[in-house]
Amino acid sequence: MTLVGDEKEPAAFQDEGDLVKRRLEKLEDWRRRGVEPYALNYPHGDSASAIHDRFASLADGEESGYTATLAGRLMALRRHGKACFADLEDRDGRLQLMASVDSLGSEQYEMFQELDIGDWIGVTGMVFKSRRGELTVRVVSFALLSKSLRPLPEKWHGLKDVELRYRQRYLDLTVNPEVKRNLMVRVKTIQELRRFLDAREFVEVETPMLQPIPGGATARPFTTFHQALGENLYLRIAPELYLKRCIVGGLEKVYEINRNFRNEGISYKHNPEFTMLEFYWAYVDYLDLADFLEEMLAEVVRAVKGTLAFDYQGKPLDFALPWRRVTLMQTVSEAVGRTVASDTPQGELRALAEEHEVSLEKGWGPGKIITELFEKLVEPNLWKPTLVMDYPREVSPLARAHRDDPFLTERFELIAAGREIANAFSELIDPIDQRERFQEQARQREKGDEEAHVVDYDYLRALEYGMPPTGGLGMGVDRLVMLLTDSHSIREVILFPHLRSEI
RNA sequence: GCGCCCGUAGCUCAAUUUGGCAGAGCAGGGGACUCUUAAUCCCAAGGUUGAAGGUUCGAGUCCUUCCGGGCGCACCA
Numbered sequence: 001m002t003l004v005g006d007e008k009e010p011a012a013f014q015d016e017g018d019l020v021k022r023r024l025e026k027l028e029d030w031r032r033r034g035v036e037p038y039a040l041n042y043p044h045g046d047s048a049s050a051i052h053d054r055f056a057s058l059a060d061g062e063e064s065g066y067t068a069t070l071a072g073r074l075m076a077l078r079r080h081g082k083a084c085f086a087d088l089e090d091r092d093g094r095l096q097l098m099a100s101v102d103s104l105g106s107e108q109y110e111m112f113q114e115l116d117i118g119d120w121i122g123v124t125g126m127v128f129k130s131r132r133g134e135l136t137v138r139v140v141s142f143a144l145l146s147k148s149l150r151p152l153p154e155k156w157h158g159l160k161d162v163e164l165r166y167r168q169r170y171l172d173l174t175v176n177p178e179v180k181r182n183l184m185v186r187v188k189t190i191q192e193l194r195r196f197l198d199a200r201e202f203v204e205v206e207t208p209m210l211q212p213i214p215g216g217a218t219a220r221p222f223t224t225f226h227q228a229l230g231e232n233l234y235l236r237i238a239p240e241l242y243l244k245r246c247i248v249g250g251l252e253k254v255y256e257i258n259r260n261f262r263n264e265g266i267s268y269k270h271n272p273e274f275t276m277l278e279f280y281w282a283y284v285d286y287l288d289l290a291d292f293l294e295e296m297l298a299e300v301v302r303a304v305k306g307t308l309a310f311d312y313q314g315k316p317l318d319f320a321l322p323w324r325r326v327t328l329m330q331t332v333s334e335a336v337g338r339t340v341a342s343d344t345p346q347g348e349l350r351a352l353a354e355e356h357e358v359s360l361e362k363g364w365g366p367g368k369i370i371t372e373l374f375e376k377l378v379e380p381n382l383w384k385p386t387l388v389m390d391y392p393r394e395v396s397p398l399a400r401a402h403r404d405d406p407f408l409t410e411r412f413e414l415i416a417a418g419r420e421i422a423n424a425f426s427e428l429i430d431p432i433d434q435r436e437r438f439q440e441q442a443r444q445r446e447k448g449d450e451e452a453h454v455v456d457y458d459y460l461r462a463l464e465y466g467m468p469p470t471g472g473l474g475m476g477v478d479r480l481v482m483l484l485t486d487s488h489s490i491r492e493v494i495l496f497p498h499l500r501s502e503i
Numbered sequence: 504g505c506g507c508c509c510g511u512a513g514c515u516c517a518a519u520u521u522g523g524c525a526g527a528g529c530a531g532g533g534g535a536c537u538c539u540u541a542a543u544c545c546c547a548a549g550g551u552u553g554a555a556g557g558u559u560c561g562a563g564u565c566c567u568u569c570c571g572g573g574c575g576c577a578c579c580a
Binding site for chain 2: 018019020022023061076078079080081082083084085087096098100101102116117130131132134136150151152153154155156157158159160161162163164166171175217218219220260262264265267268269270274276419420421423451474476478479489490499500
């Protein structure tokens with residue numbers, strides 16, 4: 001038997017045997033009694049958390065005199081013969097209901113007893129505090145709003161199977177409270193980021209998800225095809241080049257919080273689509289951005305967590321200002337125990353890599369090798385929030401050359417808990433230099449680096465009209481939320497993470 | 504992509520080590536119960552052990568392949 005009678009319905013979605021059959025029978029019972037089990041609406045003025053806030057000080061056994069009306073999902077039923085207790089859960093809380101023959105009359109009480117865990121109901125009744133001190137609504141009338149046909153997961157252990165949790169996130173949200181809490185941390189984080197930027201007169205813009213040339217990052221894109229135009233399109237790997245076009249157009253302060261798509265491996269810290277904040281700010285450089293990022297994150301973290309110091313995965317993490325600032329060269333030098341600098345010969349760098357068991361690929365120049373040493377030997381060990389300054393030009397094709405050292409760029413990353421949280425630089429606004437960087441990237445592509453940049457001639461044309469000096473920053477929102485929710489996996493902070501198809 | 508681990512009732516888990524009757528709690532069904540809250544008590548039911556093949560007198564357990572997932576590595580943010 002299938003729920004909807006669709007013979008093509010895959011087995012994985014088919015019903016759960018007698019439990020569903022039983023509920024289908026109840027569905028018909030409600031209709032026979034003249035109750036439509038899928039209601040149109042249910043006007044109500046109260047919520048569980050508001051009731052708790054308002055009547056917390058009621059004494060045990062005391063009546064409030066207030067008649068509440070609320071709606072939600074029935075999550076537990078404790079039957080006691082001619083009276084029963086139930087738990088109603090709505091968007092932000094849980095409230096106990098008490099129904100009895102006395103409060104409902106025998107006919108309505110009998111129907112109340114027919115409710116199943118998982119049903120959506122609306123109730124009206126007087127708020128009181130039970131003798132045991134539980135705030136309760138004494139139900140004088142109720143309505144079935146939507147009949148649930150499948151059994152919910154276990155009330156005490158919840159839903160633990162991680163595959164089911166991700167595939168059927170609606171169940172995870174229903175029975176595992178921390179899922180909703182994590183989501184609300186994410187929502188609040190994004191709200192606070194927007195609030196911070198909006199308050200400083202940044203304008204939020206939306207740039208293309210579908211791009212003819214995927215630029216702004218080094219990554220493999222997803223490809224798609226536009227039928228009417230007959231041309232290939234790519235899901236964006238970054239909004240960077242479009243946001244900078246906005247700066248060329250005179251917007252001065254722009255940002256975007258939205259999805260990027262990268263066709264790469266999936267792991268506890270990678271989802272094929274993930275959320276980035278990028279902002280661009282005319283007339284500032286990367287040192288200004290470093291100060292700004294400190295201020296922004298300190299404000300956002302405090303707003304979300306109530307403190308700048310908290311534990312992540314059992315270890316204390318503190319965003320108190322100022323963060324440590326150190327150059328990438330210094331960190332690498334410390335890690336290998338000898339000075340690494342812009343003029344360190346490539347042969348010496350290769351020897352160092354071999355000494356520290358960092359494998360290299362041919363075609364990598366000194367800048368890439370140093371960055372690789374950093375990522376393998378330094379980054380995983382940077383736990384406290386650290387601003388790592390001055391990345392090599394070779395790995396930074398969109399960043400301005402460093403004012404003091406042409407081997408480097410004016411770029412920094414924020415590293416915390418051993419991973420990159422943000423990446424920022426003084427933007428490369430010199431169109432001649434940018435053209436050369438693109439050409440370098442094109443040579444890398446020819447050598448087989450699929451992730452190297454493709455030349456974006458319109459972007460070069462835009463720069464040739466003139467882009468003001470600009471600082472730009474990108475931050476992985478999911479990664480930040482992982483820290484704020486103490487989540488080991490990125491899948492805990494993305495509602496519907498990507499999984500292989502179920503069928 | 505490679506390595507390790509996992510998949511048993513709707514859910515949470517036993518039984519796997521050493522092959523020998525597939526079990527419990529919750530949910531669901533019947534019954535008792537008007538202040539419980541993981542309600543309690545009594546009764547009954549619930550299974551293609553992810554799939555297919557193999558070894559064996561006998562497979563949830565051992566072997567092979569496949570499917571799905573987790574973790575680690577690689578790539579990356």
